[in-house]
Amino acid sequence: xxxQTESKPGQIYLDxxxxxxxxxxxxxxxxxxxxxxxxxxxVHRSGFSKxxxxxxxxxxxxxxxxIDSLFTLxxxxxxxxxKQQVSTLIKFGKRVYE
Ligand SMILES: [Mg+2]
Numbered sequence: 001x002x003x004q005t006e007s008k009p010g011q012i013y014l015d016x017x018x019x020x021x022x023x024x025x026x027x028x029x030x031x032x033x034x035x036x037x038x039x040x041x042x043v044h045r046s047g048f049s050k051x052x053x054x055x056x057x058x059x060x061x062x063x064x065x066x067i068d069s070l071f072t073l074x075x076x077x078x079x080x081x082x083k084q085q086v087s088t089l090i091k092f093g094k095r096v097y098e
Pocket of ligand 1: 036
Protein backbone atom coordinates (compact mmCIF):
# COMPACT_ATOMS: atom_id res chain seq x y z
CA UNK A 1 0.00 0.00 0.00
CA UNK A 2 1.33 3.41 -0.98
CA UNK A 3 1.96 5.95 1.74
CA GLN A 4 0.28 9.33 1.53
CA THR A 5 3.43 11.00 0.21
CA GLU A 6 3.79 8.35 -2.52
CA SER A 7 0.19 8.71 -3.75
CA LYS A 8 -0.84 11.20 -6.40
CA PRO A 9 -3.22 13.93 -5.15
CA GLY A 10 -6.12 12.65 -7.25
CA GLN A 11 -5.81 9.20 -5.70
CA ILE A 12 -5.62 10.70 -2.20
CA TYR A 13 -8.86 12.61 -2.86
CA LEU A 14 -10.63 9.53 -4.18
CA ASP A 15 -9.42 7.51 -1.18
CA UNK A 16 -10.68 10.25 1.15
CA UNK A 17 -14.13 10.18 -0.50
CA UNK A 18 -14.10 6.39 -0.12
CA UNK A 19 -13.00 6.53 3.53
CA UNK A 20 -15.25 9.30 4.85
CA UNK A 21 -17.95 9.51 2.19
CA UNK A 22 -18.95 12.21 -0.26
CA UNK A 23 -21.32 14.10 2.10
CA UNK A 24 -18.62 14.43 4.78
CA UNK A 25 -16.09 15.66 2.23
CA UNK A 26 -18.59 18.23 0.93
CA UNK A 27 -19.00 19.43 4.51
CA UNK A 28 -15.21 19.74 4.81
CA UNK A 29 -15.18 21.78 1.58
CA UNK A 30 -17.80 24.16 2.99
CA UNK A 31 -15.88 24.47 6.26
CA UNK A 32 -12.63 25.23 4.45
CA UNK A 33 -14.33 27.95 2.38
CA UNK A 34 -15.63 29.50 5.60
CA UNK A 35 -12.17 29.32 7.18
CA UNK A 36 -10.74 31.16 4.16
CA UNK A 37 -13.37 33.85 4.63
CA UNK A 38 -12.35 34.20 8.27
CA UNK A 39 -8.66 34.42 7.30
CA UNK A 40 -9.42 37.16 4.77
CA UNK A 41 -11.43 38.99 7.43
CA UNK A 42 -8.50 38.73 9.85
CA VAL A 43 -6.13 40.31 7.32
CA HIS A 44 -8.70 43.06 6.75
CA ARG A 45 -9.00 43.67 10.51
CA SER A 46 -5.40 43.26 11.64
CA GLY A 47 -3.47 44.18 8.51
CA PHE A 48 -0.70 42.39 6.69
CA SER A 49 0.99 40.89 9.73
CA LYS A 50 3.26 37.87 9.34
CA UNK A 51 0.79 35.77 11.32
CA UNK A 52 -2.28 36.84 9.34
CA UNK A 53 -0.55 36.25 6.01
CA UNK A 54 0.64 32.80 7.12
CA UNK A 55 -2.91 31.96 8.18
CA UNK A 56 -4.28 33.27 4.87
CA UNK A 57 -1.79 31.14 2.92
CA UNK A 58 -2.76 28.06 4.95
CA UNK A 59 -6.45 28.57 4.27
CA UNK A 60 -5.88 29.27 0.56
CA UNK A 61 -3.99 25.95 0.39
CA UNK A 62 -6.86 24.17 2.17
CA UNK A 63 -9.43 25.59 -0.26
CA UNK A 64 -7.28 24.70 -3.28
CA UNK A 65 -7.13 21.13 -1.99
CA UNK A 66 -10.88 20.80 -1.49
CA ILE A 67 -11.53 22.34 -4.91
CA ASP A 68 -9.08 19.91 -6.49
CA SER A 69 -10.84 17.08 -4.71
CA LEU A 70 -14.19 18.19 -6.18
CA PHE A 71 -12.56 18.35 -9.64
CA THR A 72 -11.41 14.76 -9.09
CA LEU A 73 -14.85 13.63 -7.98
CA UNK A 74 -17.04 15.36 -10.59
CA UNK A 75 -16.27 14.78 -14.27
CA UNK A 76 -16.16 17.98 -16.29
CA UNK A 77 -16.39 20.30 -13.28
CA UNK A 78 -12.88 21.70 -13.70
CA UNK A 79 -13.47 22.46 -17.39
CA UNK A 80 -16.79 24.17 -16.59
CA UNK A 81 -15.15 26.19 -13.83
CA UNK A 82 -12.30 27.18 -16.16
CA LYS A 83 -14.80 28.40 -18.78
CA GLN A 84 -16.79 30.26 -16.16
CA GLN A 85 -13.60 31.87 -14.81
CA VAL A 86 -12.72 33.22 -18.26
CA SER A 87 -16.26 34.54 -18.77
CA THR A 88 -16.37 36.15 -15.33
CA LEU A 89 -12.89 37.64 -15.75
CA ILE A 90 -13.94 39.25 -19.05
CA LYS A 91 -16.98 40.83 -17.35
CA PHE A 92 -14.82 41.91 -14.41
CA GLY A 93 -12.26 43.46 -16.77
CA LYS A 94 -15.01 45.43 -18.53
CA ARG A 95 -16.18 46.82 -15.18
CA VAL A 96 -12.60 47.69 -14.17
CA TYR A 97 -11.79 49.55 -17.40
CA GLU A 98 -15.14 51.15 -18.31
MG1 LIG B 1 -8.62 25.34 6.83
